[in-house]
Amino acid sequence: MKILGISYGTLNGGNDAMVKEALMGAQEEGAEIEFINATTLDILHCTGCKACVMGLFGGKGNACVLKDDMQWLIDKMYDADGLVFSVPIFEKCATGLFHTTMDRFGPRMDRGNLMIAQKIAEQGGKPIDPRYLKDMVVSYMGVGGSDWSTRIEADFNTQAMTPKWTVIHNEIYPWSLGIMVNDEYLARAHQTGVDTAKAAKKLLDGTANIPVGIMGEDYKSAPGVCPHCHSRNFFLQEDGKAVCCVCGLEGKIEVEDGKYRFVYPEESLPHAHDTITGKFIHGDDIQNNEKSSRSKLASPQMKERKKKYMEFIKTSKPGE
Numbered sequence: 318m319k320i321l322g323i324s325y326g327t328l329n330g331g332n333d334a335m336v337k338e339a340l341m342g343a344q345e346e347g348a349e350i351e352f353i354n355a356t357t358l359d360i361l362h363c364t365g366c367k368a369c370v371m372g373l374f375g376g377k378g379n380a381c382v383l384k385d386d387m388q389w390l391i392d393k394m395y396d397a398d399g400l401v402f403s404v405p406i407f408e409k410c411a412t413g414l415f416h417t418t419m420d421r422f423g424p425r426m427d428r429g430n431l432m433i434a435q436k437i438a439e440q441g442g443k444p445i446d447p448r449y450l451k452d453m454v455v456s457y458m459g460v461g462g463s464d465w466s467t468r469i470e471a472d473f474n475t476q477a478m479t480p481k482w483t484v485i486h487n488e489i490y491p492w493s494l495g496i497m498v499n500d501e502y503l504a505r506a507h508q509t510g511v512d513t514a515k516a517a518k519k520l521l522d523g524t525a526n527i528p529v530g531i532m533g534e535d536y537k538s539a540p541g542v543c544p545h546c547h548s549r550n551f552f553l554q555e556d557g558k559a560v561c562c563v564c565g566l567e568g569k570i571e572v573e574d575g576k577y578r579f580v581y582p583e584e585s586l587p588h589a590h591d592t593i594t595g596k597f598i599h600g601d602d603i604q605n606n607e608k609s610s611r612s613k614l615a616s617p618q619m620k621e622r623k624k625k626y627m628e629f630i631k632t633s634k635p636g637e
């Protein structure tokens with residue numbers, strides 16, 4: 318059983334220490350361990366070219382055209398059975414680099430897309446790496462210099478949703494200056510490693526109860542407000558509707574005994590973005606939209622408009 322720890326903080330800084338502490342915990346559970354500081358890697362931004370999606374649905378695998386360290390990082394992740402991330406909080410969210418790796422997972426590592434691509438491959442296409450279809454567990458630690466941290470847990474759960482990893486811990490560590498001498502924080506990080514390794518072991522033993530969504534029976538962090546994905550982030554609409562920012566379920570926020578409760582119609586559950594059914598529904602919606610937009614996209618008016626905007630002004634670049 319292998320646990321990989323990934324830090325997005327400065328080299329030898331607080332986030333590195335938190336990941337290493339978690340790895341010590343995982344090692345106690347018998348895990349083989351590995352550590353990566355993501356800031357030392359060459360990871361380019363997703364350009365949105367969609368070559369990976371076309372490859373996926375064209376039966377040509379799921380490669381990315383960018384040549385950098387991302388595929389190496391993906392291989393490292395999928396060689397493991399469980400992952401522990403520690404990510405600095407920047408502007409209340411996960412860092413830009415974390416978001417970039419999340420974007421680079423994008424359509425090509427989406428579990429639903431990969432399942433469809435695998436079916437296509439069975440009819441004569443390039444097979445999907447079987448590691449990409451396996452169940453994995455993940456824990457996240459968000460480390461902040463202050464307590465401005467309201468969006469990072471949602472970022473973490475959103476990242477887990479694409480590959481459909483099961484979240485074990487998702488926690489925030491505010492006021493983290495001097496984290497290496499904060500015994501309470503270090504103990505929590507250590508326990509995070511222990512719990513992640515235990516959950517990974519259960520997956521390998523075949524004794525884990527694989528959840529429908531991204532949270533399973535082994536989930537250890539705050540219960541949150543969304544009963545499905547534990548999110549505390551909601552998109553509140555003027556008409557009283559609330560949309561969970563992570564799993565996308567639509568319902569209402571109610572107050573009971575002074576506590577928030579998110580209620581949604583039971584029949585909407587198969588639409589949750591972290592479920593395979595939800596992923597397939599989303600995939601169908603995109604396909605149908607593409608089909609119905611095809612004639613518009615190929616129209617002379619579209620060509621004219623494209624030309625108009627291209628010719629109107631060029632992008633400025635340094636040195637020009």
Ligand SMILES: Cc1cc2nc3c(=O)[nH]c(=O)nc-3n(C[C@H](O)[C@H](O)[C@H](O)COP(=O)(O)O)c2cc1C
Binds near residue numbers: 325333404460463
């Ligand atoms: C650009 C930037 C934005 C930051 N924004 C926040 C923030 O919104 N909330 C917060 O708690 N800390 C914020 N911080 C503090 C970092 O989270 C903190 O420096 C980091 O966790 C230290 O980790 P390290 O020792 O591993 O490098 C910010 C730091 C930087 C550089």
